[in-house]
Amino acid sequence: MSHLLINDITKKFGNFFALKNVNFELEDGEFLCLLGPSGCGKTTLLRIIAGLEEPDSGKIFLNGKDITSVHPSKRKFGIVFQSYALFPNMTAYENITFGLKNKKSSKNEMQRKINELFSIVNLDHVKFRYPSQLSGGEQQRVALARALALDPDFLLLDEPLSALDAKVRNKLRKEIRETQEKLKITTIMVTHDQEEALTMADRIVVMDKGKIMQIDIPQRIYELPANPFVADFIGDINFIKDNSAITAIRPENICIDEKRGIEAKVYHREFRGAFYRLTLCLVDKNQMIKVDIPSNKKIGFLENNERVFIELPADKLITFKDNEYYHDHNYGNNNFDEFKTKVLSS
Amino acid sequence: MTTFNNRISKLSPGNLFQKILIVIFLLFLVISIILPLCSLFVEAFHDKSGSFTGIDNFYYYFSNPALSQSVNNTLFISFMTTIISVLLAFFYAYSLTRVKIKWKTFFKYVALLPLFAPTMLQGISLVYLFGNKGIFTSLGIDINLYGAVGIIISEILYTFPQAYLILLVAFEITDYRLYEAAETLGAGRIKQFIRITVPSVKYGLLSAIFVCFTLSFTDFGAPKVVGGDYNVLATDIYKQIVGQQNFSMGAVVGIILLLPALVSFTVDRITTRKQSSFLSSKSIPFQFKKKPADNLFFFYCFVISVIILIFFLVAIFASLVKIWPYNLKLTFSHYIFKTVSSSGIKPYINSIIVSFVSSVVGTVLIFSSAYLIEKLKSMKIIRQLSYFISIIPLALPGLIIGISYIMFFNRLNFNFFGFTIPNIFNFIYGTIIILVLANIIHFYSVPFITANTALKKIEREFENVSYSMSIPVYKTFLKVTVPLSITAIMENLMYIFVNSMTTVSAVIFLYTSQLKLASIAVIHMEEGGSIASAAAMANLIVLTNVAVRIIYEIILKKIRRKTDAWQKR
Ligand SMILES: Nc1ncnc2c1ncn2[C@@H]1O[C@H](COP(=O)(O)OP(=O)(O)OP(=O)(O)O)[C@@H](O)[C@H]1O
Ligand SMILES: [Mg+2]
Numbered sequence: 048m049s050h051l052l053i054n055d056i057t058k059k060f061g062n063f064f065a066l067k068n069v070n071f072e073l074e075d076g077e078f079l080c081l082l083g084p085s086g087c088g089k090t091t092l093l094r095i096i097a098g099l100e101e102p103d104s105g106k107i108f109l110n111g112k113d114i115t116s117v118h119p120s121k122r123k124f125g126i127v128f129q130s131y132a133l134f135p136n137m138t139a140y141e142n143i144t145f146g147l148k149n150k151k152s153s154k155n156e157m158q159r160k161i162n163e164l165f166s167i168v169n170l171d172h173v174k175f176r177y178p179s180q181l182s183g184g185e186q187q188r189v190a191l192a193r194a195l196a197l198d199p200d201f202l203l204l205d206e207p208l209s210a211l212d213a214k215v216r217n218k219l220r221k222e223i224r225e226t227q228e229k230l231k232i233t234t235i236m237v238t239h240d241q242e243e244a245l246t247m248a249d250r251i252v253v254m255d256k257g258k259i260m261q262i263d264i265p266q267r268i269y270e271l272p273a274n275p276f277v278a279d280f281i282g283d284i285n286f287i288k289d290n291s292a293i294t295a296i297r298p299e300n301i302c303i304d305e306k307r308g309i310e311a312k313v314y315h316r317e318f319r320g321a322f323y324r325l326t327l328c329l330v331d332k333n334q335m336i337k338v339d340i341p342s343n344k345k346i347g348f349l350e351n352n353e354r355v356f357i358e359l360p361a362d363k364l365i366t367f368k369d370n371e372y373y374h375d376h377n378y379g380n381n382n383f384d385e386f387k388t389k390v391l392s393s
Numbered sequence: 394m395t396t397f398n399n400r401i402s403k404l405s406p407g408n409l410f411q412k413i414l415i416v417i418f419l420l421f422l423v424i425s426i427i428l429p430l431c432s433l434f435v436e437a438f439h440d441k442s443g444s445f446t447g448i449d450n451f452y453y454y455f456s457n458p459a460l461s462q463s464v465n466n467t468l469f470i471s472f473m474t475t476i477i478s479v480l481l482a483f484f485y486a487y488s489l490t491r492v493k494i495k496w497k498t499f500f501k502y503v504a505l506l507p508l509f510a511p512t513m514l515q516g517i518s519l520v521y522l523f524g525n526k527g528i529f530t531s532l533g534i535d536i537n538l539y540g541a542v543g544i545i546i547s548e549i550l551y552t553f554p555q556a557y558l559i560l561l562v563a564f565e566i567t568d569y570r571l572y573e574a575a576e577t578l579g580a581g582r583i584k585q586f587i588r589i590t591v592p593s594v595k596y597g598l599l600s601a602i603f604v605c606f607t608l609s610f611t612d613f614g615a616p617k618v619v620g621g622d623y624n625v626l627a628t629d630i631y632k633q634i635v636g637q638q639n640f641s642m643g644a645v646v647g648i649i650l651l652l653p654a655l656v657s658f659t660v661d662r663i664t665t666r667k668q669s670s671f672l673s674s675k676s677i678p679f680q681f682k683k684k685p686a687d688n689l690f691f692f693y694c695f696v697i698s699v700i701i702l703i704f705f706l707v708a709i710f711a712s713l714v715k716i717w718p719y720n721l722k723l724t725f726s727h728y729i730f731k732t733v734s735s736s737g738i739k740p741y742i743n744s745i746i747v748s749f750v751s752s753v754v755g756t757v758l759i760f761s762s763a764y765l766i767e768k769l770k771s772m773k774i775i776r777q778l779s780y781f782i783s784i785i786p787l788a789l790p791g792l793i794i795g796i797s798y799i800m801f802f803n804r805l806n807f808n809f810f811g812f813t814i815p816n817i818f819n820f821i822y823g824t825i826i827i828l829v830l831a832n833i834i835h836f837y838s839v840p841f842i843t844a845n846t847a848l849k850k851i852e853r854e855f856e857n858v859s860y861s862m863s864i865p866v867y868k869t870f871l872k873v874t875v876p877l878s879i880t881a882i883m884e885n886l887m888y889i890f891v892n893s894m895t896t897v898s899a900v901i902f903l904y905t906s907q908l909k910l911a912s913i914a915v916i917h918m919e920e921g922g923s924i925a926s927a928a929a930m931a932n933l934i935v936l937t938n939v940a941v942r943i944i945y946e947i948i949l950k951k952i953r954r955k956t957d958a959w960q961k962r
Contacts, residue, residue, distance in 0.1 A: 120861070
């Protein structure tokens with residue numbers, strides 16, 4: 048059993064708040080993603096959890112015990128660093144077993160452990176190569192195996208896939224998740240890639256500027272974002288301002304009709320493989336709106352400047368309890384003015 | 394469930410040990426650099442009896458024409474040496490990096506030869522060539538060797554490799570794209586040289602100028618052998634302290650001696666920072682093309698390397714013949730030092746022991762201290778202070794280290810405002826410890842910077858990895874950090890050894906008759922008129938250093954073969 052509680056953590060670098068009153072809990076065997084834009088404090092939080100950095104205030108509890116100032120080597124956390132930090136002068140095998148030799152385990156047990164690790168991460172064929180002779184994906188798996196070698200209670204991953212190309216990344220997402228499930232190891236993974244978080248995590252912690260924006264399961268983060276920041280950061284979204292109220296809707300939830308609904312004009316059409324992305328202009332509302340239409344659906348021949356009608360299904364409209372973050376960011380569609388001069392005046 | 398015995402990460406055993414260690418290193422630096430320097434400064438403002446006299450000593454020094462003449466002499470020597478040496482080295486380095494010529498490897502190594510010899514060797518060869526019984530003198534060619542001429546020639550030979558090495562690095566980091574651009578614009582060789590080459594090495598040039606000036610300003614060996622009555626500061630200090638036991642006046646001369654080194658130090662700090670920014674990641678290394686005047690450059694390098702070789706060959710040959718130049722029968726008799734000096738071969742053995750110990754102890758000390766300064770997370774002020782003190786020796790001529798060590802370690806107690814504090818470090822005076830310490834401090838900064846640079850290239854997270862895997866930090870240090878820095882460590886070992894073998898300036902004030910060193914024996918035998926034996930001893934030093942260098946190259950090659958596996962992509 049391992050239960051982690053992050054309680055009101057604050058961390059400052061000089062006058063700059065890298066983390067502000069961060070709170071969350073982690074269940075046994077859970078896969079949690081820390082998601083947020085670059086510089087929002089994800090790595091800092093992970094390092095505080097690992098004990099590599101000390102918070103200015105707040106505490107961390109493991110199974111009810113305060114571990115805030117326990118030395119990292121006593122925490123039983125396996126860490127995969129953002130840069131992997133493999134020892135370049137050791138082979139894959141030596142890297143992974145470096146820590147094992149330090150434990151007083153019997154020879155047989157160690158050998159069994161090593162074999163198991165290598166088969167889990169699928170590295171048998173590159174055992175005796177140096178890190179510089181491994182591909183990015185293989186390096187990543189060595190780093191993962193090294194972190195797992197000591198049977199940690201927790202696995203901490205700092206952007207483990209960000210250095211890899213898209214294909215390898217997709218494959219490793221699955222592999223990491225499968226390994227995690229097989230070992231039932233509680234995991235925290237940092238990422239700034241929303242797709243990665245959505246596909247891998249049991250729960251996601253969305254962060255911005257050192258603060259937690261929302262904690263929830265992926266589906267609810269997507270369907271019911273707690274505030275405009277989350278809505279905008281994860282997936283695409285249209286904000287619709289009605290007086291002071293702000294509602295939002297995902298582009299794929301908007302229906303298009305030839306006769307009924309809100310009147311709009313086509314500003315731009317883009318083919319994106321599985322769907323078309325239309326940019327429409329709501330003439331009455333002085334606003335641009337994004338609409339996605341599956342490409343297998345006949346949409347007629349929508350030309351630029353053509354007139355269409357859209358419908359916003361009420362059950363798909365998102366409203367926010369908390370509009371605070373809307374005004375911090377520039378979510379409005381700036382190219383409306385450009386549209387006006389270009390299209391409406393013609 | 395995990396138990397947590399070790400609360401408060403700050404006090405975990407590994408970390409605490411490191412913190413204690415870095416404080417000990419800082420204390421070591423303070424005791425072996427700062428306190429002796431303070432003693433030197435204090436001494437300069439007191440008279441022989443120990444009462445405070447303000448600037449009286451300086452006033453006396455400059456109002457005494459016999460003494461202050463040395464300042465003029467030394468300045469003259471240094472100016473001449475610097476101009477000639479830097480010019481020669483500039484074109485030598487240029488030829489090796491920018492011109493397509495044959496025999497490059499040969500030229501490269503010959504230019505480094507003087508680094509392996511004590512500066513007396515150049516002086517001794519000069520005596521054999523142009524001295525009273527020199528071959529050229531006997532042919533009627535008299536260059537008035539003893540005095541400025543002899544010193545300048547020796548100093549040029551001594552400083553040439555230093556200037557050459559600095560300029561070589563400066564030339565090597567130029568971006569070839571500039572030359573391609575110039576070529577497409579139709580600029581000729583001379584125009585390219587003036588508009589691209591010279592500006593691109595200007596910092597290296599500046600650095601070379603200051604280094605040559607400082608080295609020739611403070612050198613002791615050459616003026617001792619070929620100086621005659623021509624007084625320079627370095628020999629003055631020796632006379633004041635060893636001859637007349639006048640420590641106050643010695644300290645005054647020492648402080649004057651320190652001035653150009655301080656300027657040079659400042660310039661060096663600024664230029665190394667600027668030079669590194671010259672190279673962009675897209676730079677292209679220089680590509681050679683055949684050009685008309687290439688043969689001229691080959692001839693130039695050839696002449697210079699032949700001259701350097703002649704100096705070494707003359708010293709070897711003269712040490713192997715009965716009586717130069719009258720009886721040229723070969724003999725090893727000059728290598729039997731017992732006949733001319735009671736200590737016999739012992740100084741040579743002492744030198745090897747002292748150099749070996751200095752190099753091993755120094756390298757371990759410097760590397761561990763550089764590691765803590767670079768990798769420890771806390772104690773920022775202590776780390777910065779240690780870094781700063783670690784590069785101070787760059788500005789300290791050996792003579793300064795020698796006399797400040799006498800002034801500090803020879804004292805039995807210190808008086809502070811009426812309190813008498815016994816000097817607990819006095820016991821090292823007159824032992825091998827002080828010789829080793831003087832060498833380590835004398836040659837501290839260059840290896841320190843080498844180690845620091847190597848450590849900076851090592852991934853910062855390794856220490857964190859070892860925490861997360863519960864590997865003790867010392868294990869990561871030994872198994873990862875040390876192997877990754879092995880070339881820097883080897884370089885430092887060799888650097889300290891070779892320099893400890895050749896140096897005279899610091900140790901001449903500190904040796905005892907039991908612990909005479911080879912380089913000092915050279916001076917004594919030369920003083921005593923046994924010049925062939927002096928040459929023989931100098932040759933042994935060169936031979937040892939060359940051998941060490943060859944061993945170093947072989948080991949390096951072996952290491953490279955191993956490290957290549959994990960460095961290649
Ligand atoms: N040691 C430090 N000193 C000062 N500022 C720091 C330090 N470490 C991090 N920061 C700052 O704290 C903020 C959060 O950094 P952090 O590394 O946690 O970001 P991140 O969310 O991991 O970003 P990325 O996705 O780019 O890795 C950044 O603005 C960063 O510049
Ligand atoms: Mg990060």
